[in-house]
Amino acid sequence: MGAVDQTTADGHLERYDEALARDPMAAFALVREWMRSDWRALFAELRERRPVFVTPAFTVVTRFADVTEVLSRESVFSVRAFGPRLDAALGGPYMLGWDATPMNWRERGLMQVMLDPRDAARVRELAGRIADEALDAAQPHGRIEAVHELFRHVALGVCAEYFGLPGPDPQTLSRWTRAIVTDGFANYTGDPAIQAESVRAGAEMTAYLRDRLAGLRSALRAGLDLPDDVFTRLVRTSLPPGLGLGDERVAINMAGLPLGFVESGPGAMAEAVEQLLLRPEALAQAVAAAADPDPAHFDRHVWEALRFNPFFKLLPRVCEQDHVLAAGTPRATMIPEGTFVLAAPASAMFDPDVVPEPDEFRPDRPDHHRLFFGHGQHACLGVHPAKVVVCEVVRRLLLRPGVRLLPPPEGGLVRSGGIFPERFVLGLGPEGRAA
Ligand code: HEM
Known part of the structure; x- marks a missing residue:
C-alpha cells in the first residue's frame, strides 16, 4: 500500500x-x-471501464461527479449503515448515523458553533507545542515511534485541552475510540465480539462524560474560573426552552469529538508522512515549505501526499429508493433500493475529468478537488481543527533534521486490520544514530 x-x-x-x-x-x-x-x-480501471461497479453485495462509485452526487443526496443514499452500531455504543442517536432528522440539523448546527473556525490558530499552536515536546523527548534516541509517541499523543492532547476531554487518562480514552470506531467502520463481518467491545467502551465513555458534565455544572454554579474549551462552552451555552440540549444529548455529542478525531487524525498524519518520505523530491519541497512563516504554504504538501493514500477511501451508504445515478451521462446506472453503496473519494481524487494529470504529485491543486473530509450533509464536523492539527504535526516533524524511514525490519508503517496505523518508527537526527 x-x-x-x-x-x-x-x-x-x-x-x-x-x-x-x-x-x-x-x-x-x-x-x-x-x-x-x-x-x-x-480504481483507475473501474473509472475507465465500469465507473459504477455493481456487484451482488455492493456497488462501488468511482467518478468524482458520482461520488459527490451520492454524498449530497442523503435522502436517497442514507448513513443507515452506521446508525445502529453508533447508537448501540453511545446509547442514543448520533448525527453520523441519522439523516435529515430535526435532531441532526439542530445538533450539527450547535456543534459547528462550538467548534469555532476562529479557534484554528490557537489549536494549531497547541498541536505544535505538544508535537515539539514529544519530538524533543525522542530526539536523544535518534528515533521515534510516531503513531503512539507523536500522532495519537497529540490527538489525545488536543482532546484534553481543546475539547476539554482528557478522559480518565489518555490510554483509556484511546482504547474507547479504537473499540467504537473499529465496530462502526471496520467490522465488515459483524463480529459479535467486536460489537460487544464497542458497546462496553461506549457505556464507559458516556458514563465518564456524564460525570464530567455534572462536575462542570457544579463548577459553573460555584462561579469557578473554567478554561475556554469546547465542553465548557457547550455547558455554558443557554438556549431558549425546547432548543437547548439535555444532559444525555450533551454527553453523546461530546463523545462524537474524540470518536471523530483520535483514529482519523493520526490515520491521516501517518499516511501523509509515509507518502512524503517515499518521495525524496516531494519531501524536499515540503521540508522547504515547512520553514515558511505562513503555515498555509506548507499544508498543501500534506494534502497532496494524503491523496496518494487517503485514510478514508470508501464512505458507505444505503440506497433508500430506486435511483438513476449519473442520469443523462453514458454511465447512468439504476441503483435499486436496498443497495449497499460505497462512494470512493480515494478514486474521485484521481478522476482526470476533474483533477488534471492525477498521477502527478502537485501540491498546488485547489482545495475543492479534495474530498478527505467527505461532502454534503455529513461532511466532517471537525474539519477546521482537524486540518490545522494534522498539518501542524507533520510540519513540526519535518522541521526536525534527518527525519527518515528506517531500513527493515523497522521501516514501514504497520497498520492493524490493514486500516489503523499501529507502528511507524522513524529515524531522527544524523544518519546512523537511530538505535
Ligand atoms: C477535530 C477532529 C474531528 C472531529 C471532531 C470530527 C468529527 C466528525 C463528525 C462528528 C462527523 C459526522 C458529521 C455528520 O454526520 O454530520 C465527521 C464526518 C467525517 N469526518 Fe471527521 N472529525 C474530525 C477529524 C477528521 C479527520 C482528520 C478526517 C480525515 C482526514 C475526517 C474525515 C471525515 C469524513 C470523511 C467524514 C464523512 C463521513 C461520511 O460522510 O460518511 N474527520 N467527522
Missing part, C-alpha cells in the same frame, strides 16, 4: 468476473484485497 507507483495494468475486471462465475465469496475477497493493496490501479 505504501508503494509510490502501483501497477497500472488492467485485468482486475476479468479476474473479478471469472472469480464471480465460480464463487462470489472469492470475488469479494479479491476486491477487498485490491482495495487494500492495489487500490489506485483497481
Whole structure:
C-alpha cells in the first residue's frame, strides 16, 4: 500500500468476473484485497471501464461527479449503515448515523458553533507545542515511534485541552475510540465480539462524560474560573426552552469529538508522512515549505501526499429508493433500493475529468478537488481543527533534521486490520544514530 507507483495494468475486471462465475465469496475477497493493496490501479480501471461497479453485495462509485452526487443526496443514499452500531455504543442517536432528522440539523448546527473556525490558530499552536515536546523527548534516541509517541499523543492532547476531554487518562480514552470506531467502520463481518467491545467502551465513555458534565455544572454554579474549551462552552451555552440540549444529548455529542478525531487524525498524519518520505523530491519541497512563516504554504504538501493514500477511501451508504445515478451521462446506472453503496473519494481524487494529470504529485491543486473530509450533509464536523492539527504535526516533524524511514525490519508503517496505523518508527537526527 505504501508503494509510490502501483501497477497500472488492467485485468482486475476479468479476474473479478471469472472469480464471480465460480464463487462470489472469492470475488469479494479479491476486491477487498485490491482495495487494500492495489487500490489506485483497481480504481483507475473501474473509472475507465465500469465507473459504477455493481456487484451482488455492493456497488462501488468511482467518478468524482458520482461520488459527490451520492454524498449530497442523503435522502436517497442514507448513513443507515452506521446508525445502529453508533447508537448501540453511545446509547442514543448520533448525527453520523441519522439523516435529515430535526435532531441532526439542530445538533450539527450547535456543534459547528462550538467548534469555532476562529479557534484554528490557537489549536494549531497547541498541536505544535505538544508535537515539539514529544519530538524533543525522542530526539536523544535518534528515533521515534510516531503513531503512539507523536500522532495519537497529540490527538489525545488536543482532546484534553481543546475539547476539554482528557478522559480518565489518555490510554483509556484511546482504547474507547479504537473499540467504537473499529465496530462502526471496520467490522465488515459483524463480529459479535467486536460489537460487544464497542458497546462496553461506549457505556464507559458516556458514563465518564456524564460525570464530567455534572462536575462542570457544579463548577459553573460555584462561579469557578473554567478554561475556554469546547465542553465548557457547550455547558455554558443557554438556549431558549425546547432548543437547548439535555444532559444525555450533551454527553453523546461530546463523545462524537474524540470518536471523530483520535483514529482519523493520526490515520491521516501517518499516511501523509509515509507518502512524503517515499518521495525524496516531494519531501524536499515540503521540508522547504515547512520553514515558511505562513503555515498555509506548507499544508498543501500534506494534502497532496494524503491523496496518494487517503485514510478514508470508501464512505458507505444505503440506497433508500430506486435511483438513476449519473442520469443523462453514458454511465447512468439504476441503483435499486436496498443497495449497499460505497462512494470512493480515494478514486474521485484521481478522476482526470476533474483533477488534471492525477498521477502527478502537485501540491498546488485547489482545495475543492479534495474530498478527505467527505461532502454534503455529513461532511466532517471537525474539519477546521482537524486540518490545522494534522498539518501542524507533520510540519513540526519535518522541521526536525534527518527525519527518515528506517531500513527493515523497522521501516514501514504497520497498520492493524490493514486500516489503523499501529507502528511507524522513524529515524531522527544524523544518519546512523537511530538505535
Ligand atoms: C477535530 C477532529 C474531528 C472531529 C471532531 C470530527 C468529527 C466528525 C463528525 C462528528 C462527523 C459526522 C458529521 C455528520 O454526520 O454530520 C465527521 C464526518 C467525517 N469526518 Fe471527521 N472529525 C474530525 C477529524 C477528521 C479527520 C482528520 C478526517 C480525515 C482526514 C475526517 C474525515 C471525515 C469524513 C470523511 C467524514 C464523512 C463521513 C461520511 O460522510 O460518511 N474527520 N467527522
